[in-house]
Amino acid sequence: MIEGTDGVGRSTHISLLRTWLESRGHAVLDTGMTRSVLAGRGIKEAKTGHTLGRLTMQLFYATDFIDRLENEMLPALRSGFIVLTDRYIYSAMARAEVRGIDSAWIRSIYGMSLVPDAVFYLRIHSAVELGARVLSSGRGFDYWESGMDLHLGEDFYDSFIEYQTRMLKVFDRMSLEYGFHVMNASRTVRSVAADLRRSVARVIDEPTATGEGPVHQPAKLKAGTEPQQKTAVVSGGD
């Protein structure tokens, strides 16, 4: 991920996982939000201007996601790759919900997405802790990740805390609803990484059972095209 605060260390863990999986002989595709060939650049440009409306933003993200799903993830899964994604539809759904957008609407847009084999939620205790991590990473607060478009506080910090607190709440609720594997991200990178490796190994060694996932409908895949491999999603606060 190029843009975005990475307070919980998602991209660090994705790259550690990737190296580890490859050393075990698995082919890996890693992908993440706003990285699509189709819409990635457009989203970044649109965000720079700060004039992106709420609905427009959601649909732009959905375009990016479906492009990656159809052109990267599904083909990779069909040819036996393991797909690691940095954020999946849940981040988009959480951002939409915090912005007061009808969640049934968002869910129906993403209705064609694939239910992942596992979602790892890197959970941090509070927005204050996340804020401290963002600062120590040296990047400072980003307009969108501080929810500045929502006018929640007087400055970036107040707004960030309020916005991320709301995001955490939504993530916690989704975590129950969709059965995320919750990982305590307040620990050292080493111990989180070890935990992730153990959990991923369990998922990979399970026999493949495609489709049966929680709540949203599995992909509109035609018979005979079911992916043979696994998807894992690493998610976390914004």
Added chain:
Amino acid sequence: MISYGNHRFPGKLFVVEGTDGSGKSTQLSLLYQWLKAEGYPVFFSEWNSSPLVKDTTKRAKKRHLFTPATFSLLHATDFADRTERDIIPPLKAGAIVLADRYIYTAFARDVARGCDRAWVRKVYTFAVKPTVGFFFRAPLDVAIDRIVSGRPLLKYYEAGLDMGWSDDREKSFTVFQGRILEEYDRMVDEFGLTVIDATRSIEAQQREMRNIIVGHLKKRRFKAH
């Protein structure tokens, strides 16, 4: 999020729909001139005109990056930007908004491309329901003739070449337009579109439109000089 049919604005929204070559843009610009001359505040909004999305669409069309689903979603993104920027604010301010192509274009094209009918409708539920939706209906052969004679070369997506119906541009275009027209026809009742016979004279069509629109407007407050 307020959904289709539930917005309440003092302004009025008139949209024109129809296959390419049905003459709807000509009619809309005549309407625009007339309303302006009558002293109404009028805004004009075109399909595929969001400055935020424009570059992405252009690049994707050039490089053939679209699938039916992403074609649909990117156009919905464009439309959402128009709604949030060009359509809702003037309607709130009591102005008249004229839209050249609206959500029905997406419903017709995306379903013709094989997207799920219910899914596409759901994606666009945020759209404001127009005061009147005019559908300019021209028989398939007339529309195709107007387009093919008026344009040097049909573009890739315009001709539906991405669908693999035919390698021949004109043949593919004919299949595509036929499917689009079928979708429009089924939307007339579903969305209460007002059908205008696009084979009549330009003047007759314009008179008919003005008669319908007058009934929806309050007496003008001032007249332009």
